[in-house]
Amino acid sequence: MMLTALLLVIQVAAQDPRLERLDPETRSLVVSVVDSVRAVGLPTEPIVQRALEGATKGASGARIVAAVRRLATDLGTARSALGPRTSAPELEAGVAALRAGVSPEVLTGLRDARRPPLTMALAVLADLVVSGVPADSASAVVLALAPTARDADLVEFRKAVERDISLGAPPGAAAGVRALNTGIRGNSDATSGQPPSRPPSRP
Amino acid sequence: MFDRDDDIVERVVRQLRQPVSIDPALDARVLKQIADGPARPVAAPRSRFQWRRWPWLAAAAVLGAILVARPWTAGNNTAASSAFQFVLVAPQASTVALVGDFNDWDPARSPMQTAQGVWATTVPLAPGRYRYAFLVNGVEWRADPGAPRVRDDEFGTPSSVITVGGNGS
Numbered sequence: 001m002m003l004t005a006l007l008l009v010i011q012v013a014a015q016d017p018r019l020e021r022l023d024p025e026t027r028s029l030v031v032s033v034v035d036s037v038r039a040v041g042l043p044t045e046p047i048v049q050r051a052l053e054g055a056t057k058g059a060s061g062a063r064i065v066a067a068v069r070r071l072a073t074d075l076g077t078a079r080s081a082l083g084p085r086t087s088a089p090e091l092e093a094g095v096a097a098l099r100a101g102v103s104p105e106v107l108t109g110l111r112d113a114r115r116p117p118l119t120m121a122l123a124v125l126a127d128l129v130v131s132g133v134p135a136d137s138a139s140a141v142v143l144a145l146a147p148t149a150r151d152a153d154l155v156e157f158r159k160a161v162e163r164d165i166s167l168g169a170p171p172g173a174a175a176g177v178r179a180l181n182t183g184i185r186g187n188s189d190a191t192s193g194q195p196p197s198r199p200p201s202r203p
Numbered sequence: 204m205f206d207r208d209d210d211i212v213e214r215v216v217r218q219l220r221q222p223v224s225i226d227p228a229l230d231a232r233v234l235k236q237i238a239d240g241p242a243r244p245v246a247a248p249r250s251r252f253q254w255r256r257w258p259w260l261a262a263a264a265v266l267g268a269i270l271v272a273r274p275w276t277a278g279n280n281t282a283a284s285s286a287f288q289f290v291l292v293a294p295q296a297s298t299v300a301l302v303g304d305f306n307d308w309d310p311a312r313s314p315m316q317t318a319q320g321v322w323a324t325t326v327p328l329a330p331g332r333y334r335y336a337f338l339v340n341g342v343e344w345r346a347d348p349g350a351p352r353v354r355d356d357e358f359g360t361p362s363s364v365i366t367v368g369g370n371g372s
Contacts, residue, residue: 018307049304050357053334056308057344059358067357089331093366096332099355123332123366127351151368162351 026061132171294320303335
């Protein structure tokens, strides 16, 4: 009985108070997902935030639970592709890229081509695909820029492509043309201000 | 330099080797106090009650550790954060709130101020990728027209995304 009481105290204390915004049944299911994610060493904060997003937006419990379960699965897939020491922001950006249609192999290639953190490179890749650039083209471009381009260069690249698309350019062509210019600049260490690439420090 | 160090060491050793003078009456005083003092047991006998108290003490310790560590706030690390301004043009709106992964999707946390229909607020963001949206008049969800949209709007309303790089870019 004492042990049961002890376990109960620990469980209640460990439960995230923010999840009290969920109804009891949904909260219980979300907590079980959070516990599962924590048990395998994945970040729990994205799960909590997705559940809170659903609660604030008035989504049904079933929809919230489905969303957090899917996110938990995708976080696992992203970690498999990016490696066990990937940070939480990188995993979240990796999930966004995967959901946009980028393959796990491209994520692994990006990890091998660029020094961490990969958050911005993954985010730019995801955002390009969401903007309409075909996943294959966006992957090829970002992989080519990854070894030398700075985060700010990648953001500028994305903005330029989105600007061209808004002006009527076909997304794939916009990315290709912009890559040609940025790629030339990005491959020159003197102009990019980025030190020469070296093997990433993570597996 | 080493010679000087050796000198210092030698002096310290010499000082430590000096005999320490102790009051000859000390032993007698200590023995007298022991003889006069009340008899105290070396250790109190263990009661059954005390033996059963350990689970509660353990629970209290765990609870305290959790409350101090507050693992549920691990994602709200504001270290190395940069300030980002969010703007929405909504001349007809009476209230606009910014909600997202950075404020637990709580409309009360980031209310926006207006100047002639331009609503704005500034939020500190640590490196990461955040989903967010504007809540207009408490009922209408709007994405940020100046930011990438989230493709997987799993809850049926639009959201945007902002990515903060390691250098705040």
